[in-house]
Amino acid sequence: MDRNVSLTYFPPTKDYRKVAQISWGLTDEQMEGKHVHHHPLVSEGGRNIPEHLYVCSPSLHAHGWHNGEYFIEQATLAGKEFGYLGGVMGGKCPWWTNGVEDVRAWKCPGEGWKSGRTSTSEVGSLPYWNNGKVNRRSRECPGKGWVEGLAEVWWTNGEVSKKQSECPGEGWVRGRIKMSANTQKWKCTKTGKVSTAGPLTIYQRSVGVDPVNRVKVA
16 A cells, blocks of 8 residues: 655754754744753653654753652642632632622732622622633623623533633533644645644745744644
8 A cells, every 4th residue: 555654854963952943833032041851861762853852941841851749749738738728719718799799719809898798699690791811790890801791711522622602512511622732733824734833844944934924723
């Protein structure tokens, strides 16, 4: 059976940062202050090739790649100390009301607020407001930057993801399909070519197209 195979060749080089930059489709500005991690480690056979290079922050490089237990340890300590309280959206975080709206916060939101909440039936009849991230029920606009209605959130049916304020229908759940930098597809806005970040960068440069001319493919 005939098969067409496309290979991208990176000649041996010590400049692994440049290889990683091209592979991830990043600009010189985006690479400033970033670290490049070898996975597997160089001591374990890692090489200066796209498949072994990961661009990350200095903190993630030190505490994540080279000390993954650090994050687990910190999360465990935080859980032991504050886990019994629960989150702001639930748990034991108290309610506060100013007679117009109800919010949950660890401290009093300010003058005119008191501990407690208005009746559940009343709150349920109040209109929704959002600031692009948070939804609130209130008789009046909570302030600058808030608009009436629900904020759009991600929904997925396991095959595609879309962002809207309400569930698209049966079979859809909150969230989105997880995509890593190695699987995220990009489309060249000049030629229509679709590929992952690194290969598309190489292709665009080979045909004289600036790599910034691209959009994410959902």
